[in-house]
Amino acid sequence: MAERVRVDLPVKELPKEWYNVLADLPFPLDPPLDPKTQQPVDPEALLAIFPRSLVEQEVSDQRYIPIPEPVLEEYALFRPTPLIRATKLEEYLETPARIYYKYEGVSPTGSHKTNTSIAQAYFNAKEGVEELVTETGAGQWGSALSYAGKKFGVRVRVFMVRISYHQKPMRKYLMNFYDASVEPSPSKLTEAGKAFLVQNEEHPGSLGIAISEAIEYVVNSTKAKYSLGSVLNHVLMHQTVIGQEVEKQLKLINEEPTIMIGCHGGGSNFGGFILPFVPKKLEGKNIRFIAAEPTSCPSLTKGEYRYDFGDTAGLTPLLKMYTLGKDFVPPPIHAGGLRYHGSAPIIARLVHEGIIEAQSFEQEETFQAARLFAMLEGIIPAPESSHAIAAAVSEARKAKEEKREEVIVFNLSGHGLFDLSAYV
Ligand SMILES: Cc1ncc(COP(=O)(O)O)c(C=O)c1O
Incomplete structure (x- = not known):
């Protein structure tokens, strides 16, 4: 053997440092578009839901971004x-x-989700954000953000896909352990959630629906920002x-x-x-x-x-x-x-x-x-x-x-x- x-x-x-592959690709990425104008989104518009430092990372073409010391300290635990x-x-x-x-x-x-949740909680806390709102599928991302929020003193609210909420109660307990609020999605807390519940009271939900709920919640709040556990450039970079x-x-x-x-x-x-x-x-x-x-x-x-x-x-x-x-x-x-x-x-x-x-x-x-x-x-x-x-x-x-x-x-x-x- x-x-x-x-x-x-x-x-x-x-x-x-985090590595930004955009610096090395031989082609530019197609930019995110504003659905109304079909024109590239102005990064300033993203400040409604994300803190400035993360918006800057999202659009950066710098090859390496230094990892702040408090984030390194948390990384060093594992x-x-x-x-x-x-x-x-x-x-x-x-x-x-x-x-x-x-x-x-x-x-x-x-x-792996803590690699970005720690970074995101840190940058949000640094910019004075009091509450982070997110979606979670199986609960791994929700628990990672709940943990990181606790570390940096930011409250966390999680919209958890309903089917997983029922399949994986332990993940919900873990989020609650870190004092996060957890809602099964679709929920009655948002207009988007209510619309899906009208179609089907036991709607199993999806990540796409839970993201809609989290964003709607943030847009209607002055103290909260949104946090995404995947998909975006800065998340992959972390x-x-x-x-x-x-x-x-x-x-x-x-x-x-x-x-x-x-x-x-x-x-x-x-x-x-x-x-x-x-x-x-x-x-x-x-x-x-x-x-x-x-x-x-x-x-x-x-x-x-x-x-x-x-x-x-x-x-x-x-x-x-x-x-x-x-x-x-x-x-x-x-x-x-x-x-x-x-x-x-x-x-x-x-x-x-x-x-x-x-x-x-x-x-x-x-x-x-x-x-x-x-x-x-x-x-x-x-x-x-x-x-x-x-x-x-x-x-x-x-x-x-x-x-x-x-x-x-x-x-x-x-x-x-x-x-x-x-x-x-
Ligand atoms: C353990 C684990 N692996 C993979 C994924 C998929 O997400 P991603 O493609 O962003 O890594 C998840 C998402 O919740 C997860 O919990």
Whole structure:
């Protein structure tokens, strides 16, 4: 059997900057458009819902943005996260591929989401924001923001997709533990929510609807700002601490990745993981990036590449992305964080340019991969992350059939200890 390898970096190796891929892309991104005028949105207009520092990051083309000291201090509680070689999985699959995973489940709330929630709570607190309002699917993002809000003294209100609110009560308790208010969405707190409840009193909800509710709430408040856990440029940028660490970790063991995989909901863990490697690919390095998504919410594999609203009620600017249409309500699969109709504009453009591949997986296949991984490697993955595992298993099997040596690295975005009811 291959030797078990676990690469840990000391705290002093924590990345000190976030990486902004826009500085290195050979094309500009299509800008967000104002739905009324169809003209690029004036960044000043975004100040109605976001603090200035985050708006500046959203439109920045600076390659590196320094991470403020208080954010680094919070990161140091759980970062750098480990990179582990999945030797038992390799052995079981009898694959010539070497498989590594970056484990983001060691964060205080169990996923990569704290990488941006801490940053967002910090910048909002610094600008005097008293309340942060957001949406959450499975509850990972909501709990990450609740945790970060508590750290920096900002109240948090979460609109949680109704189906997940019922499927995952432990996540709600976790948010309440950090004193956040949690509403099942659609809710009666907003006009958008009420309109969906009229259609169906037990509406399962979707991320698109929950985003509409959070934005409507913020627009009608003077003290609150909105916080998004995925999709936007600044969110993906905060997540690049993941990929930057992976780069250092692989270097320490003299490995070069040939396949990098992450699950894709709105694109933040996948983006944070692969974007620091995009310049290498642009220089001609042999490296495949695979975004894994559910067949039941196949935005990258079946969606159209066009401008669409980021939410269901049509309150956001128009974003150029792969979309299933803002009205698409995905079936209630357990990977609640992957039930989003759209995608990050950065990831969408890279898919469109052929720099990133997308693959989709049935829920049952991801559950089988998750069980296999838990039995062999010991970690119970989040249902979202299980999509990355299913893709890694599939690529390792292909490598075996074709007798190819590969270095497969995937991002294990979170643990599934609060998702056990999905697996049993
Ligand atoms: C553990 C985990 N992985 C992945 C995702 C998908 O989001 P993103 O594509 O932004 O990483 C979520 C979203 O809630 C999640 O909780």
